Amino acid sequence: MSINPVGVSAPALSAASPKAVTRLAGFLSSCASIGAICESSPWLARRIAEAVGGASSPVVELGAGYGSVTAYLPEPTVSIERDTRRYQHLKATFPNRMILNSCAVIILNELQKPTVIVSSIPNVNNLEFGALRAGVTRAVEAGTVKQLISYTYFPVNPFGGIFAKSEMIGFEILNLPPAFVWNYSC
Numbered sequence: 112m113s114i115n116p117v118g119v120s121a122p123a124l125s126a127a128s129p130k131a132v133t134r135l136a137g138f139l140s141s142c143a144s145i146g147a148i149c150e151s152s153p154w155l156a157r158r159i160a161e162a163v164g165g166a167s168s169p170v171v172e173l174g175a176g177y178g179s180v181t182a183y184l185p186e187p188t189v190s191i192e193r194d195t196r197r198y199q200h201l202k203a204t205f206p207n208r209m210i211l212n213s214c215a216v217i218i219l220n221e222l223q224k225p226t227v228i229v230s231s232i233p234n235v236n237n238l239e240f241g242a243l244r245a246g247v248t249r250a251v252e253a254g255t256v257k258q259l260i261s262y263t264y265f266p267v268n269p270f271g272g273i274f275a276k277s278e279m280i281g282f283e284i285l286n287l288p289p290a291f292v293w294n295y296s297c
């Protein structure tokens with residue numbers, strides 16, 4: 112045991128550190144993989160669901176994560192999640208929903224009819240965002256995406272220039288970090 116200059120015993124750092132470091136690494140890796148500090152709050156999820164409203168077209172959710180937005184979307188929503196662990200969690204949490212373990216870009220390419228898209232896929236610091244944006248552009252041109260709702264942590268318009276109408280419809284302060292909500296329609 113070491114004694115510091117003020118005479119107080121140092122905590123048992125050698126035993127505590129590896130655990131704390133492992134936890135911190137897990138937290139940081141989780142943040143990096145979901146592209147956020149944590150999952151969306153119920154307040155943000157409600158705002159997104161309100162924008163979807165009583166959509167008469169099919170609803171497809173891209174990047175469902177652990178289901179924080181999924182829970183607020185209409186029952187027939189099809190949710191897409193690429194990460195296998197999160198996909199399994201979603202399947203267990205929403206046994207009556209259609210959940211697909213796939214890539215959002217593939218799903219966008221395969222849409223057959225006009226669809227409402229909810230996207231939680233990060234746009235800033237996501238090297239793959241260009242492929243997602245290109246997939247949305249192709250689907251809008253093909254007439255298979257008629258509305259898209261998404262959110263950002265910065266006042267940047269991620270799908271600007273693709274849809275006829277593009278609007279920031281709200282700013283949800285009760286989210287970590289606070290989020291801008293975007294609504295696009297043809």
Ligand SMILES: C[S@@+](CC[C@H](N)C(=O)[O-])C[C@H]1O[C@@H](n2cnc3c(N)ncnc32)[C@H](O)[C@@H]1O
Nearest residue numbers: 145150151174175176179192193194214215231
């Ligand atoms: C920021 S999290 C959002 C989770 C949740 N929907 C929320 O709002 O809290 C983004 C999710 O998108 C998933 N994701 C990222 N790129 C994807 C892609 N190309 N196809 C499908 N899922 C993707 C990640 O695995 C992650 O679970």
